[in-house]
Amino acid sequence: MSPDNALLTDEELGSLEHTALARHRLEEQYENLEQQHQAATLGIWVFLATEVMFFGALFVAVFVNRSLYPEEFERASSRLNWVIGGVNTLVLLLSSLMIVLAVHYAQRGIRKRVVVFLGLTALLGLCFLCLKGVEYYGDYVENLIPGWRFKAEEWVSREGLRPDQVPHVKLFLFLYWVMTSLHALHVTIGICVVLIVMILARRGRFSAEYYTPVDVTALYWHFVDVVWIFLLPTLYLLGTHQW
């Protein structure tokens, strides 16, 4: 069966694809596609649980050290670019909407819209990474990279900290770089997976009966968004800002 089927609309395709194509997708150990979908969903959720523990440990590190060194952490946090951080949050939230709509139309077997919304998700993900790049460059210019570009005397003279407090500033910046880079790596992997699923969708591999890869990818993408939702106040908004 050719995946193109140019003579049929997407809705007609959706209603036809529940036969041979659906049976082809059923793995041996499952009774039906619904059970297979549930197993896949459980699998991705357990993976997301491990990711929560992965990022969670870093969040606990920020909380512990913030309580030990509040002044240094607040000063260092206020030097981060909250504008780009805030805009990136909005970008990721919008991308989450795009992928949830992709799943919505995948459930209805409307292939063209699935492809469009997956494409928009990947595009917004790329937008997030570009803004991150701009932000990282700004951090480089501002000497906020401990171990590479960092001037201890700036923090003593400009920010009024004591010399013995500077290592704690470096600690905050280290945590900032590790957490945001790790998150950016997850976004990059997410974009690759979204693009692969988009190509598979374009080739007609999914239907209203079988759209599990779209669903599973969406769950991963939403998780990446949730991590950023927590990263914003934890890293960027610890101190008070002024206009």
Add this chain to the structure above:
Amino acid sequence: MNDLTERLLSPIGYVTVLVILMALTVLTVALSFVSSSAAVHVLGGQLIAAAKASLVVLFFMHVLRGSAQTRAVIVVTIFWFCLLMGLTLADYFTRGMIPNLPGH
């Protein structure tokens, strides 16, 4: 077609959730401009983040009408994360309470 699809949100519903999420984001950032104690900033920020995460999990990740298995995994994850955070913080916050003993 999957039975669940009949009960999930419409596209307009998802857009509504997004608008609420974006408003909460603006609120989080605005909170950091209020000069008050650290507790307000940190706690307020985390509470708003938790509210946003809940909206994403319940509506975008379809947990509200999802299976009991999914809810079980989420509850267990939260429990284990609270253990991680709780015990670590309990260690750090009680350091120095018992002076002059080895290991303290």
